[in-house]
Amino acid sequence: xxxxxxxxxxxxxxxxxxxxxxxxxxxxxxxxxxxxxxxxxxxxxxxxxxxxxxxxxxxxxxxxxxxxxxxxxxxxxxxxxxxxxxxxxxxxxxxxxxxxxxxxxxxxxxxxxxxxxxxxxxxxxxxxxxxxxxxxxxxxxxxxxxxxxxxxxxxxxxxxxxxxxxxxxxxxxxxxxxxxxxxxxxxxxxxxxxxxxxxxxxxxxxxxxxxxxxxxxxxxxxxxxxxxxxxxxxxxxxxxxxxxxxxxxxxxxxxxxxxxxxxxxxxxxxxxxxxxxxxxxxxxxxxxxxxxxxxxxxxxxxxxxxxxxxxxxxxxxxxxxxxxxxxxxxxxxxxxxxxxxxxxxx
Numbered sequence: 001x002x003x004x005x006x007x008x009x010x011x012x013x014x015x016x017x018x019x020x021x022x023x024x025x026x027x028x029x030x031x032x033x034x035x036x037x038x039x040x041x042x043x044x045x046x047x048x049x050x051x052x053x054x055x056x057x058x059x060x061x062x063x064x065x066x067x068x069x070x071x072x073x074x075x076x077x078x079x080x081x082x083x084x085x086x087x088x089x090x091x092x093x094x095x096x097x098x099x100x101x102x103x104x105x106x107x108x109x110x111x112x113x114x115x116x117x118x119x120x121x122x123x124x125x126x127x128x129x130x131x132x133x134x135x136x137x138x139x140x141x142x143x144x145x146x147x148x149x150x151x152x153x154x155x156x157x158x159x160x161x162x163x164x165x166x167x168x169x170x171x172x173x174x175x176x177x178x179x180x181x182x183x184x185x186x187x188x189x190x191x192x193x194x195x196x197x198x199x200x201x202x203x204x205x206x207x208x209x210x211x212x213x214x215x216x217x218x219x220x221x222x223x224x225x226x227x228x229x230x231x232x233x234x235x236x237x238x239x240x241x242x243x244x245x246x247x248x249x250x251x252x253x254x255x256x257x258x259x260x261x262x263x264x265x266x267x268x269x270x271x272x273x274x275x276x277x278x279x280x281x282x283x284x285x286x287x288x289x290x291x292x293x294x295x296x297x298x299x300x301x302x303x304x305x306x307x308x309x310x311x312x313x314x315x316x317x318x319x320x321x322x323x324x325x326x327x328x329x330x331x332x333x334x335x336x337x338x339x340x341x342x343x344x345x346x
Contacts (some may be wrong), residue, residue: 012283018071019286025068039069040198047246057310070259080214096162110291136202148294157204176216187253209257235265288328
């Protein structure tokens with residue numbers, strides 16, 4: 001019997017975990033003590049700095065500040081998995097490309113709200129350039145307006161190459177490993193050829209492992225090992241690689257795939273509360289949270305928390321997060337209402 005690796009609720013739960021990690025990271029990494037992380041480039045001193053100035057009272061803040069970004073890798077995996085499940089139903093080569101318009105609509109919504117909140121201080125040229133989803137090719141443009149939007153451009157690139165990847169991976173169970181091997185060779189040549197690693201990991205090529213892993217599992221679900229001991233081993237192995245990735249560039253290129261497998265393994269082993277309504281709802285509105293959290297009063301609450309104690313930093317974070325959830329929930333409910341009206345009129 002063919003097994004289903006992730007149900008719809010499983011996907012929502014993973015989205016909720018991932019977006020929470022990302023949002024917490026993007027808030028706490030702006031507060032002292034400020035630690036750089038190895039997301040787009042590698043530096044062994046980043047982890048050494050944490051060890052040299054570690055504070056138990058700040059341990060939760062430090063964890064999210066340094067490791068919270070790993071939630072983004074799960075979204076690449078879920079995108080590959082979801083697109084594959086979708087194309088198996090729709091059977092159209094342009095299925096993924098058509099979904100780029102959904103990214104554009106999400107971005108347009110974010111830009112409209114950004115304009116409303118910053119009407120007196122807007123760079124219209126930068127806003128128009130955002131709509132092209134090409135900021136990933138420029139390290140100067142990527143930080144304009146809202147840094148988290150880099151993900152949309154990277155995802156659009158992956159959507160463009162999804163169909164040939166899907167056709168290749170769907171043919172055999174070893175095709176993913178061929179792509180992964182080619183990624184490893186490319187990443188080592190890139191890094192040790194002294195190219196800027198930001199260009200690799202802000203774009204599709206750097207996230208092929210996570211994206212194609214999602215495609216692979218969706219194509220060959222009936223061949224997946226789902227025993228508890230398998231996930232226990234994967235958890236330990238991926239955690240080891242994630243930690244080693246902070247010490248050496250030789251391991252750092254596995255940062256994304258290790259983080260993805262770690263999050264999935266944790267979920268598979270500890271998913272007893274997966275049907276909690278709040279968690280599932282956060283997963284449902286995760287796209288709105290991602291598109292808005294980077295500029296939605298974040299700097300205001302960060303300024304409140306700048307000179308606070310560790311506990312108060314978390315307090316300001318939670319108040320801000322609740323506010324973000326509230327606004328995103330309103331937008332989500334408006335979307336559902338409009339969709340219902342359209343269905344009735346049609």
